[in-house]
Amino acid sequence: MRRDVFQAIADPTRREILNMIAHESLNVNAVAGHFDVSRTAVYKHVKILTECGLVVMKQQGRERFCEAKLEKLNEVSDWVEQYRKFWDARLDSLENYLSELQTKNKEDGNK
Amino acid sequence: MRRDVFQAIADPTRREILNMIAHESLNVNAVAGHFDVSRTAVYKHVKILTECGLVVMKQQGRERFCEAKLEKLNEVSDWVEQYRKFWDARLDSLENYLSELQTKNKEDGNK
DNA sequence: TATAAATGGAACCTTTTGGTTGCACAAATT
DNA sequence: AATTTGTGCAACCAAAAGGTTCCATTTATA
Numbered sequence A, B: 001m002r003r004d005v006f007q008a009i010a011d012p013t014r015r016e017i018l019n020m021i022a023h024e025s026l027n028v029n030a031v032a033g034h035f036d037v038s039r040t041a042v043y044k045h046v047k048i049l050t051e052c053g054l055v056v057m058k059q060q061g062r063e064r065f066c067e068a069k070l071e072k073l074n075e076v077s078d079w080v081e082q083y084r085k086f087w088d089a090r091l092d093s094l095e096n097y098l099s100e101l102q103t104k105n106k107e108d109g110n111k
Numbered sequence C: 001t002a003t004a005a006a007t008g009g010a011a012c013c014t015t016t017t018g019g020t021t022g023c024a025c026a027a028a029t030t
Numbered sequence D: 001a002a003t004t005t006g007t008g009c010a011a012c013c014a015a016a017a018g019g020t021t022c023c024a025t026t027t028a029t030a
Helices: A012-023 A028-033 A039-051 A070-081 A089-110 B012-023 B028-033 B039-051 B070-081 B089-110
Strands: A055-060 A063-068 B055-060 B063-068
Touching: A012 A028, A012 A039, A012 A055, A012 A063, A028 A039, A028 A063, A039 A055, A070 B070, B012 B028, B012 B039, B012 B055, B012 B063, B028 B039, B028 B063, B039 B055
Parallel strands: none
Antiparallel strands: A055 A063, B055 B063
């Protein structure tokens, strides 16, 4: 059973769950209430999110609150950002700017 | 058949394929050569990547080159970045700085 | 104390996923 | 012309994913 962040966020329901609890923790029933599928189905999604560290459960009486650990998304962010240089226009112009600077410095050196 | 970028990058093999062709396009056999699984299995992964726009195929004689379209990762980046305010320490200190400024301005106003 | 509410999880089912082998076909080589 | 190379795809398979219903258990409440 592979449980990594990439696989966890692949499912749209799980992304929606994360969005719901991003601002405030909710108990399992509150989360399940927002979906058409059964509570058990939602519970399974929450479980997967906890297994990869994106969510932690906090017991409180008979309720269990789901708390988002969004810093785990760092893994995804890091992975994506390593490729930004291949497509981001802003980075392109930064590179152009830097290479222009280099050219200019060389010219200055030649003076 | 759901074919979105999130689902496409959920598989580690597909992420590795993207990494292989990020710098230079490779034909299907070249890509397949780097994996233990069959060429057909790799071809299927490439097909999924093309179906969500992360890769385009360019015919060249009898070969077909796989070219990465990494700007598609923008969707992932945008999704992740909307949550950064919940966990990024740098952003935290920026917020602290801004609220300090506010406090200071209020104090100045009271003088 | 009896009942309702909130949850975890077993058992089961269907669809999707990731893999295989084998074959067909076009392009390049001998 | 015959053969090798690169590829696409059908057919098939096992395992995983995503869903269901039903039941057990614990905690709150009438």
